[in-house]
Amino acid sequence: MFILKYILRNLFRHRLRSILTVVGVAVAVLAFGLLRTLVGLWYSGAEHASDTRLVTRNAISLVFPLPISYLERIRGVSGVTTVSYGSWFGAYYKEPKNFFANYAIEPKGYMELYPEFILSPKEKNDFLLDRKGCIVGERLARTYGWKVGDLITLKGTIYPGQWEFVLRGIYHGKEKATEERILLFHWNYLNETMRQTVPRRADQVGYFIVGVKKPELAPDVALAIDSLFKNSLAETLTETEKAFHMSFVSMTEAIMIAIQIVSYMVIAIIMVVAANTMAMTARERIGEYATLKTLGFKGGHLAGLIFGESVAISFLGGVLGVVATFPAASWIETELAQFFPYFSVSSETLLLELLAALSVGVVSGIFPTWRGATIRIADGLKRIG
Amino acid sequence: MAEASEPIVRIRNLSKAYRRGAQIIPVLTGINFDIARGEFVALMGPSGSGKSTLLNLIAGIDSADEGSIQVADVEITTLGESDLASWRAGSVGFIFQFYNLIPVLTAFENVELPLLLTHLNRRERREHVEAVLDVVGLADRMDHYPSQLSGGQQQRVAIARAIVTDPEILVADEPTGDLDRVSAEEILQLMDRLVREFGKTVVMVTHDPRAAEKAHIIRHLEKGELSVT
Numbered sequence: 272m273f274i275l276k277y278i279l280r281n282l283f284r285h286r287l288r289s290i291l292t293v294v295g296v297a298v299a300v301l302a303f304g305l306l307r308t309l310v311g312l313w314y315s316g317a318e319h320a321s322d323t324r325l326v327t328r329n330a331i332s333l334v335f336p337l338p339i340s341y342l343e344r345i346r347g348v349s350g351v352t353t354v355s356y357g358s359w360f361g362a363y364y365k366e367p368k369n370f371f372a373n374y375a376i377e378p379k380g381y382m383e384l385y386p387e388f389i390l391s392p393k394e395k396n397d398f399l400l401d402r403k404g405c406i407v408g409e410r411l412a413r414t415y416g417w418k419v420g421d422l423i424t425l426k427g428t429i430y431p432g433q434w435e436f437v438l439r440g441i442y443h444g445k446e447k448a449t450e451e452r453i454l455l456f457h458w459n460y461l462n463e464t465m466r467q468t469v470p471r472r473a474d475q476v477g478y479f480i481v482g483v484k485k486p487e488l489a490p491d492v493a494l495a496i497d498s499l500f501k502n503s504l505a506e507t508l509t510e511t512e513k514a515f516h517m518s519f520v521s522m523t524e525a526i527m528i529a530i531q532i533v534s535y536m537v538i539a540i541i542m543v544v545a546a547n548t549m550a551m552t553a554r555e556r557i558g559e560y561a562t563l564k565t566l567g568f569k570g571g572h573l574a575g576l577i578f579g580e581s582v583a584i585s586f587l588g589g590v591l592g593v594v595a596t597f598p599a600a601s602w603i604e605t606e607l608a609q610f611f612p613y614f615s616v617s618s619e620t621l622l623l624e625l626l627a628a629l630s631v632g633v634v635s636g637i638f639p640t641w642r643g644a645t646i647r648i649a650d651g652l653k654r655i656g
Numbered sequence: 657m658a659e660a661s662e663p664i665v666r667i668r669n670l671s672k673a674y675r676r677g678a679q680i681i682p683v684l685t686g687i688n689f690d691i692a693r694g695e696f697v698a699l700m701g702p703s704g705s706g707k708s709t710l711l712n713l714i715a716g717i718d719s720a721d722e723g724s725i726q727v728a729d730v731e732i733t734t735l736g737e738s739d740l741a742s743w744r745a746g747s748v749g750f751i752f753q754f755y756n757l758i759p760v761l762t763a764f765e766n767v768e769l770p771l772l773l774t775h776l777n778r779r780e781r782r783e784h785v786e787a788v789l790d791v792v793g794l795a796d797r798m799d800h801y802p803s804q805l806s807g808g809q810q811q812r813v814a815i816a817r818a819i820v821t822d823p824e825i826l827v828a829d830e831p832t833g834d835l836d837r838v839s840a841e842e843i844l845q846l847m848d849r850l851v852r853e854f855g856k857t858v859v860m861v862t863h864d865p866r867a868a869e870k871a872h873i874i875r876h877l878e879k880g881e882l883s884v885t
């Protein structure tokens with residue numbers, strides 16, 4: 272009881288110093304949590320990917336197209352249920368900063384292959400029937416205030432010009448992780464325009480999406496598709512959607528590892544700073560500790576006092592950091608939505624944040640505690656006056 | 657009187673030296689010293705003569721190299737650190753030059769500190785604390801923090817803290833060294849009262865001849881040896 276009261280009073284002794292340390296720990300813990308979440312999200316795209324969908328793309332690189340004529344031959348491969356296709360369109364809305372994913376796709380097969388995009392039957396039908404129609408995810412619609420029936424004009428980058436679409440439907444994701452910041456429109460619309468303006472770019476697709484009957488069939492189907500086009504002008508590379516995502520992820524893996532290292536370094540840095548602060552505090556109070564020992568208090572009492580203060584400061588910082596995580600995450604979700612469709616911090620991460628804060632408290636408390644508990648009384652008393 | 661009763665402090669052949677690297681600085685060399693119960697002893701001597709060292713040894717907060725120190729029949733030189741701490745808590749009261757009060761605790765809480773190591777309950781502790789604060793004349797300042805008290809008042813709180821566990825012996829290292837004449841006089845009178853009225857034994861280190869006058873016995877420490885005046 273007394274020790275707690277004493278710790279509490281000591282916390283308020285150097286108010287500014289305590290507050291700065293608490294805030295420092297909070298910021299470090301917050302950064303740690305957000306960086307960890309970021310890394311987790313990066314891999315989660317691959318984790319949520321379907322394993323009954325294959326992606327067939329140009330074997331050389333994603334940026335090279337495939338001829339549309341491959342469609343029928345892929346359909347013929349046994350084990351394949353549905354085939355759709357699309358091209359990365361890469362246009363933006365009004366200004367380059369309003370950038371989001373948009374694809375020209377074959378809608379009928381696409382809607383079958385992506386049951387997680389939930390659209391009312393009427394909107395789905397309207398979309399299928401309108402050659403210049405498009406659909407968008409709910410989040411995207413909310414961002415720009417789009418309503419069904421709106422005319423949306425995108426500015427092309429890969430396919431220059433002004434592109435007009437009529438919004439025919441707004442889908443919502445089946446799960447939280449489902450991407451809701453996409454615009455999809457008819458590949459035919461793109462292709463017809465290309466035929467008239469740049470014929471050499473017509474009849475090409477960026478990728479085929481291939482549905483397979485069972486996940487177990489996926490490897491064989493992938494092999495069968497790729498062997499169909501061996502030694503042709505555009506060889507293909509077919510992989511599961513998951514592998515496809517992972518190929519993105521692996522491109523940036525080094526960065527992710529660096530971010531992970533940074534997240535631990537942030538904690539290490541605050542550990543050093545907090546340890547220095549605690550050491551300074553304990554040094555100032557050496558005379559006081561010696562006095563307490565003179566009165567008969569033992570090393571254990573003093574250890575509780577010093578260690579308790581160190582852990583209390585860091586724990587306060589940790590709690591503050593955890594609490595700040597929620598508004599920070601929701602800010603990221605709204606302000607940086609083009610990078611993070613959702614940014615939810617897992618309870619595991621919150622727990623790790625607290626653990627990180629506690630370890631800061633423990634580590635920074637060790638040295639001052641040891642010093643305070645083992646100080647020779649006669650030496651400590653000389654520090655007064 | 658010294659012959660009539662057993663001495664409360666009995667020091668035999670006490671030696672203490674400090675080591676600074678290879679250099680050995682002898683501070684006390686073969687001290688023999690008895691203090692009778694209820695005595696008020698002043699220890700004087702030039703700076704660096706080892707007065708504080710001797711006082712600390714009697715109070716069990718420093719360890720001797722050689723010799724024996726018995727306080728109320730307890731041989732304290734052989735006690736381990738933990739036993740020594742428990743012994744200090746119940747048997748000695750300390751008064752320091754700079755009062756050594758805990759700044760974040762009130763006068764009441766400072767005086768209560770030594771009682772936290774006893775089995776007394778909250779109510780009993782309160783009674784004890786109020787009683788000793790009354791003795792030092794600060795019952796009305798219980799809730800004040802040290803920074804809200806004058807030097808003399810702080811020293812009186814420190815004296816209350818030293819006597820709250822009712823130890824037989826009090827040690828004081830220059831208790832008036834940081835005080836003006838009037839406050840110093842008050843503190844000395846208070847210590848004198850503790851000896852006369854409450855039968856305490858007081859060992860006080862001082863530079864001040866006026867302070868030493870209050871004592872019954874003055875001992876001089878010089879070049880590691882004690883002499884009587």
Ligand SMILES: Nc1ncnc2c1ncn2[C@@H]1O[C@H](COP(=O)(O)OP(=O)(O)OP(=O)(O)O)[C@@H](O)[C@H]1O
Pocket residue numbers: 650674675676681683701702703704705706707708709710
């Ligand atoms: N921890 C230590 N290490 C080395 N030497 C020390 C240590 N403590 C004290 N000394 C030396 O021991 C001698 C006695 O010191 P002590 O503090 O007992 O003197 P003192 O008589 O109380 O002096 P003062 O009147 O100035 O307080 C001094 O020469 C001092 O330098």
Ligand SMILES: [Mg+2]
Pocket residue numbers: 707708709829
């Ligand atoms: Mg001294």
